Amino acid sequence: MSRFFSDLVKNITPYVPGEQPKDRRFIKLNTNENPYPASAKVMAAIGSVTALAARLYPDPQVTELRRTLAAYHNLAIDQVFVGNGSDEVLAMMFPAFFDRTDTIAFPDITYSFYPVYAALYQIPYVAVPLQEDFTIDFDDFPENLKALLLANPNAPTAIAVTSAEIENQLRRRPETLIIVDEAYVDFGAESVVPLTCRYDNLLVIQTLSKARSLAGLRVGMAFGNPELIRALECIRDSFNSYTVDVVAQRAAKAAYEDVAYFEKTRAAIIATREKTVAALTDIGMKILPSTANFVFCTWPGVAGEKVQQYLRDNGVLVRRFNKPRIEDWLRITIGTDEEMDEVIRLLQLFGTPA
Amino acid sequence: MSRFFSDLVKNITPYVPGEQPKDRRFIKLNTNENPYPASAKVMAAIGSVTALAARLYPDPQVTELRRTLAAYHNLAIDQVFVGNGSDEVLAMMFPAFFDRTDTIAFPDITYSFYPVYAALYQIPYVAVPLQEDFTIDFDDFPENLKALLLANPNAPTAIAVTSAEIENQLRRRPETLIIVDEAYVDFGAESVVPLTCRYDNLLVIQTLSKARSLAGLRVGMAFGNPELIRALECIRDSFNSYTVDVVAQRAAKAAYEDVAYFEKTRAAIIATREKTVAALTDIGMKILPSTANFVFCTWPGVAGEKVQQYLRDNGVLVRRFNKPRIEDWLRITIGTDEEMDEVIRLLQLFGTPA
Numbered sequence: 069m070s071r072f073f074s075d076l077v078k079n080i081t082p083y084v085p086g087e088q089p090k091d092r093r094f095i096k097l098n099t100n101e102n103p104y105p106a107s108a109k110v111m112a113a114i115g116s117v118t119a120l121a122a123r124l125y126p127d128p129q130v131t132e133l134r135r136t137l138a139a140y141h142n143l144a145i146d147q148v149f150v151g152n153g154s155d156e157v158l159a160m161m162f163p164a165f166f167d168r169t170d171t172i173a174f175p176d177i178t179y180s181f182y183p184v185y186a187a188l189y190q191i192p193y194v195a196v197p198l199q200e201d202f203t204i205d206f207d208d209f210p211e212n213l214k215a216l217l218l219a220n221p222n223a224p225t226a227i228a229v230t231s232a233e234i235e236n237q238l239r240r241r242p243e244t245l246i247i248v249d250e251a252y253v254d255f256g257a258e259s260v261v262p263l264t265c266r267y268d269n270l271l272v273i274q275t276l277s278k279a280r281s282l283a284g285l286r287v288g289m290a291f292g293n294p295e296l297i298r299a300l301e302c303i304r305d306s307f308n309s310y311t312v313d314v315v316a317q318r319a320a321k322a323a324y325e326d327v328a329y330f331e332k333t334r335a336a337i338i339a340t341r342e343k344t345v346a347a348l349t350d351i352g353m354k355i356l357p358s359t360a361n362f363v364f365c366t367w368p369g370v371a372g373e374k375v376q377q378y379l380r381d382n383g384v385l386v387r388r389f390n391k392p393r394i395e396d397w398l399r400i401t402i403g404t405d406e407e408m409d410e411v412i413r414l415l416q417l418f419g420t421p422a
Numbered sequence: 423m424s425r426f427f428s429d430l431v432k433n434i435t436p437y438v439p440g441e442q443p444k445d446r447r448f449i450k451l452n453t454n455e456n457p458y459p460a461s462a463k464v465m466a467a468i469g470s471v472t473a474l475a476a477r478l479y480p481d482p483q484v485t486e487l488r489r490t491l492a493a494y495h496n497l498a499i500d501q502v503f504v505g506n507g508s509d510e511v512l513a514m515m516f517p518a519f520f521d522r523t524d525t526i527a528f529p530d531i532t533y534s535f536y537p538v539y540a541a542l543y544q545i546p547y548v549a550v551p552l553q554e555d556f557t558i559d560f561d562d563f564p565e566n567l568k569a570l571l572l573a574n575p576n577a578p579t580a581i582a583v584t585s586a587e588i589e590n591q592l593r594r595r596p597e598t599l600i601i602v603d604e605a606y607v608d609f610g611a612e613s614v615v616p617l618t619c620r621y622d623n624l625l626v627i628q629t630l631s632k633a634r635s636l637a638g639l640r641v642g643m644a645f646g647n648p649e650l651i652r653a654l655e656c657i658r659d660s661f662n663s664y665t666v667d668v669v670a671q672r673a674a675k676a677a678y679e680d681v682a683y684f685e686k687t688r689a690a691i692i693a694t695r696e697k698t699v700a701a702l703t704d705i706g707m708k709i710l711p712s713t714a715n716f717v718f719c720t721w722p723g724v725a726g727e728k729v730q731q732y733l734r735d736n737g738v739l740v741r742r743f744n745k746p747r748i749e750d751w752l753r754i755t756i757g758t759d760e761e762m763d764e765v766i767r768l769l770q771l772f773g774t775p776a
Contacts, residue, residue: 069649070622070647070649070650070652070653071597072519072568072569072599072623072649072650072653073518073519073649073653074517074518074519074520074521074653075521076517076518076521076657077517077518077519077653077656077657080656080660082655082656082658082659082660083659083660083663084659085479085482085663085664088478088479088480088481088482090481090485096478099479101477101478101479102477103477104477105472105473105474105476105477106473106476106477107473108473110473110476111472111473111476114468114469114471114476114669115469117468117638118459118465119459119460119461119462119464119465119635120459121638122459122460122464122465122468122635122636122637122638122639122673123455123456123457123458123459123460123635123636123637123638124442124450124455124637124638125439125442125453125455125631125637125638126442126637126638126640127442127444128439128442131444152506152662152665152667153662153664153665155661155662155663155664156661156662156665159661159662163428163430163431163542164427164428164430164431165426165427165428165431166428167428167429167430184660185660187660188517188657188660188661214426215426243425245426268424269426277479281473281476281477282476282477283476283477283478283479283480283664284471284475284476284477284478284479284480284667284668284669285476285667285668285669286480286664286665286666286667293424295423295424295426295427296424296426298424299424299426299427299428299431301436302431302434302436303430303431303542304436305436305437305438306434306436306437306538306539306541306542307509307510307513307542308506308507308509308510308513309437309439309509310439310507310509310637310640311506311507311510311640312640313506313638313639313640313667313669313670314638314639315468315638315639315667315669315670316667316669319476
């Protein structure tokens with residue numbers, strides 16, 4: 069260990085993303101990427117960047133893309149923030165709103181980057197246990213929180229709460245900032261983006277990595293009232309003035325403009341998910357109700373590690389979190405029909421007595 | 423002000439980047455961009471990204487690009503870190519190495535983002551005054567610093583120190599981390615990257631925004647001993663796993679592979695700079711010795727604001743910092759020969775009695 073390490077580096081445990089294999093070809097269902105390519109209009113937008121544009125700094129305010137996003141969601145442009153992936157937006161949200169004297173809360177089973185951010189910024193947090201069936205009971209969350217952080221649908225469970233339930237919390241907790249991470253919202257859950265016009269204690273995070281097939285370009289957003297957006301801009305401008313490059317700005321704009329492709333691909337993913345859920349249920353797996361582009365499932369009585377290794381041995385990567393309550397569950401991204409047919413075939417074989 | 427703002431947001435003053443004009447066409451010499459377009463090989467690399475690659479997360483370890491950078495500088499791959507612009511690398515360096523109980527130092531006149539980072543992370547710092555002629559006297563820096571942060575060549579002065587002077591400090595201050603920000607090093611100064619193999623208290627920061635014509639793509643690097651790089655990775659992985667998108671990774675690799683284009687364009691900029699310095703000296707301007715892609719100059723007895731406004735009125739953007747000692751100085755980026763001829767013509771006119 070270098071004598072120059074900060075105390076933070078000595079103590080922190082970073083987030084570990086799902087494997088991005090470089091050599092062997094896998095059916096890759098471990099990081100919730102979209103199985104469909106980026107839209108042709110996105111690729112045309114990438115191709116439109118000239119060598120002269122590449123030499124200039126990008127627009128630090130991301131104006132054109134924010135205008136498109138604002139129009140799409142029927143908001144004003146000053147209600148929109150854009151960052152280098154929704155992870156960066158989350159990472160900037162922590163210092164924008166939380167001091168070391170605040171307490172925030174999120175479910176015990178949720179996106180595992182949240183506790184890492186809390187450690188990075190040394191913000192005290194409460195990890196509130198989900199119910200036995202992995203649903204949320206909001207009454208379990210303490211009063212007087214500075215913030216309540218909620219992935220909706222939740223990851224890795226895939227279970228969503230309704231917009232009405234969130235609005236109820238916004239009303240009941242006016243002094244608590246409620247942050248809703250809607251990374252997976254486009255696959256069947258209700259977005260609370262429209263509520264940002266009515267509640268100043270709501271911040272909504274979204275991404276282009278999932279429903280817009282653009283994980284490779286790193287674009288995420290926050291929607292909220294203009295004051296909340298201003299705080300995010302203040303941190304961004306104290307960290308890195310230009311976080312979203314010129315190619316990503318144009319690609320993201322094109323992705324939002326190509327509504328037809330978005331609707332077609334997300335409908336395909338939802339249809340494949342429903343077929344997958346039916347087939348896996350048929351062979352005896354237990355699957356939580358999903359409104360995401362992944363399913364969270366387990367084989368009762370079988371170690372999750374064993375199932376994961378079997379799939380890997382047969383060329384399929386899925387994600388498992390080695391944590392209490394969920395170590396026997398697998399998070400399987402919904403791929404194409406062909407990919408899921410292969411997963412179903414493999415799991416049927418696994419379940420058949422030799 | 424929102425009741426949700428953190429104390430940090432209430433108190434911090436963000437960095438203000440140079441204007442990126444959207445409407446009117448300017449000769450843009452205010453943000454030290456390269457006047458030459460990105461290389462044709464870079465544009466081909468951008469065009470090689472497929473719609474299927476765009477849907478996948480980029481390689482979080484940035485392996486291919488780091489391999490290219492390591493080979494270029496004759497280092498091992500674990501001596502190389504890549505971030506979303508050198509500003510992000512600097513922003514991650516602060517929490518990687520500095521605690522709130524440490525003291526760091528940098529010159530009083532230098533890249534104005536350094537004190538913003540110190541404020542963001544609440545790291546105490548000493549701003550050590552440059553000499554009257556804007557050179558550095560290292561004896562003015564306190565002993566027992568956690569770190570000494572040095573832009574070389576310095577910005578906005580454009581003055582460089584030698585590699586030997588830095589090595590002398592590395593030897594004299596083994597318990598101080600010496601960070602050398604070499605954003606502009608390729609225009610005539612000496613790089614200390616080779617010294618990272620011999621000194622474990624040296625971290626060197628570079629960027630593709632200046633000499634590689636890629637400000638629009640946002641790629642910056644750090645070079646140092648593997649332990650220092652590991653600390654940066656630890657912070658990166660606690661902040662945002664994928665900071666460099668798939669397009670930027672490929673573009674940056676191609677930029678480093680196209681050595682001929684890099685050599686041609688940087689030689690052109692150096693030649694234009696020398697012509698510009700001669701012409702501005704001829705008309706009575708005072709110019710600091712520059713090894714950068716910009717010159718720092720003043721018209722003795724004339725308010726800098728007046729000269730800047732005159733140039734702006736005539737279609738030329740240059741940068742001025744409204745700070746003690748330098749408020750009458752202009753930082754003028756070196757553009758093409760044609761652009762600099764126009765600047766020289768305008769300044770000649772300005773200096774001619776009516």
